[in-house]
Amino acid sequence: MFASRQRGTVIAKGLKIEGSVTAEGLVEVNGQIDGELRCTSLVIARGAHVTGTVAAQRVVVDGKVEGPIEGKEVFLKSQAYVVGDIHHQSLAIEKGAYFEGRSIQVRGANGHQSERVGSKPLKQVANESQEALTPTGRARSLSAPDKVTT
């Protein structure tokens, strides 16, 4: 049923981790993680809930994340609910995604030189407008109707 050389990790629905998770490869989260999550490639699936820092080369979010996301490629799918800053080299937000936080584009190999682009206010809601924005950050334009890749 399970190969002894199992690589990649699936955190199933109903599984809860309180603590930090570190992996070299792919992690797919369907359950709940309260803590830091670091891996190479990360999928936070619909219905999943992560509270804490999320760091991966490639991050696909279709669930709920409360905490900062540090990624190279970040993709928020339509059911994504993200409250926290997103550090990225490229960010894509699908229509329907909720994002409350700063979008910080990081350029350069060392990933430390940051550049803020655009002049939109901090809080971006792709499907509906919500007020009570925190006016401390900038997000790249999300005005395209369907999907925006920066």
Place this chain on the structure above:
Amino acid sequence: MDTVSTRTGDLSISTIGEDLTITGNVTSKGELPLNGQIRGDVNCIALVVGENARLEGNAVAEDVTIRGRLIGSVRALRVTLQSTSHVAGNLISPLRRVRILKVSRIPGSSGIDTAVEPERAF
């Protein structure tokens, strides 16, 4: 990489890969096949500690099968230690259903010490 965004796993069964380390407690309402490392307590229905896996903490489950390394206590209705297992800790099984297959290292207070295999490099 493109498969990542479309991948959908079986939602009911978790798999903890060999490359994964968890520091903290894990609670699952289902099976938990562990191939990586957990430093913390595990509470689930069925726990399988794989041959290359390591659990440092206490496990509470209905069924526990250990092929790898466990440092901590196990409380389960049924416990199976397979020949590749290395266990340091207590085995608590109220039904006294503990199966030990061939040689396992059990220096805990289960009262059994069948350390025959040398410690393997981990």
